[in-house]
Amino acid sequence: MSRTGDDHGPLVDLGHERPQVPARARNLSPIVPRASIAGRALVAVVAIMTFLASITTGAVLLVSASAAEWQSEVASEITIQVRPAAGRDIERDVAAVAEAMRAQPGIVEIKPFTREESARLLEPWLGTGLSFDDLPVPRVIVARVQPGTVPNLAALRGRVTQLAPSATVDDHRAWIERMRSMTGATVFAGIGILALVIIATIISVSFATRGAMAANRPIVEVLHFVGAGDRFIANRFLRHFLRLGLQGGVIGGGVAMLLFGFSESIASWFSGTPVGDQFAALLGTFSLRPSGYLALAAQAVLIAAITAWASRRTLFATLDDIE
Structure with a gap:
């Protein structure tokens, strides 16, 4: 319906020409703003926590x-050291x-080591360029054991000592126990760090959830007024918050995976240096x-699921306060 005005021209009723938004589009509009500053901060926190957790787990x-x-290689070998003794021929x-082994x-x-090969085993401790002619360098014999076989070590020691009184037999059992203790301590420390990361994530998500609920309190009150349930x-x-947690988890976990993917190339830059050799000995090929x-x-x-779980617990507690 239209009518004509004296000064402003014809007026048109736009009642039937207003843009109509489909019901599906209205339902898809988010209640909580997705691109808020608090949301981006939470994504950054979850990404950092996921990265630290991934680095710890990977290490x-x-x-x-x-x-x-190490344990597999060391457990499959027996080392015999034959020390020089007065009145005895060490070569014999x-x-x-x-031959007895x-x-x-x-x-x-x-594999019996020659005198030169045995002397080279001492170079990491004594350095190079030294003369070992006047030093009583022990001769080393390495015996590889068939997998699954447990030799009679007591009888073996008795036989070796009978042939060479100055010889000693080592099955590296003490070294294996030390490696097991070190591995257990590393795993325990990693679990502790992961627990701290999870606790920090829960605290961060709880604060972020309360902040989001406080910022959107009028919306929540209106939803309650029109009959929306908790x-x-x-x-x-x-x-x-599940979406934010997944975004942070993908970013942090993805960066950690890329770091481990290129870690072998990064390690090659430091190969030959004392630090690089120590890390290679500890972590292998990276x-x-x-x-x-x-x-x-x-x-x-x-971590994304923990983010959603912490958010859910905080949500219902906050909704009870709002009511």
Whole structure:
């Protein structure tokens, strides 16, 4: 319907020409703003926490894998040291002990070290350029044991001592126990760090949830006024924080995975240096197995789930206060 005005021209009734928003689009409009400053801060916090947790988990997996390889290699070897003794021919003693070791059941390989090879084993401690001619350098014999075989160490020691009284037999049992203790301590420390990360994440999410509820209190009160239940309101906030948690988890976990993916190349830059050699001895090749990357991905999802869980608990407590 239209009518004509004297000074301003014809007037048109726009009642039927207002833009109509579909009901589906209205339902999809978020109650909680997605691009708020608090939301971006929470994504950053979750990303940092996920990155720290992933680095800790990856380091624990690397140390555990390296320790398992060390234990497997060391447990499959027996080392005999033949020390020089007055009145005895060390070359004859080494040959006799090596021949006796070959006759032992379960021994698959014998490697007697020459004097020069035995002296080179001392270079990491004594340095290079020294003359070992006047030093009583012991001769080393390495025997590799067949996997699954447990030799009679007492009988082996008695036989070796009978042939060479100055010889000693070491099955590296004490070294293996030390490695197990170190691995256990590393895993325990990693679990402690993960627990602290999870606690810090829960505290951060709780504060962020309360802040979001306080900022949107008028909206929550209006929703209560029109009959919306606590579950309906909580689900809207829950989806919001679950989305933020997933974003932070993907960012933090993805960066950690990329770091571990390029860690082998990064380690090659420091190869040959004392620090690089020590890290290589501790962590091996710095490369995670596929199962390690799956563990990091599952951990990122877990942190996102913890974010949603902490948000849900805080939501219902806050809704009770608002009511």
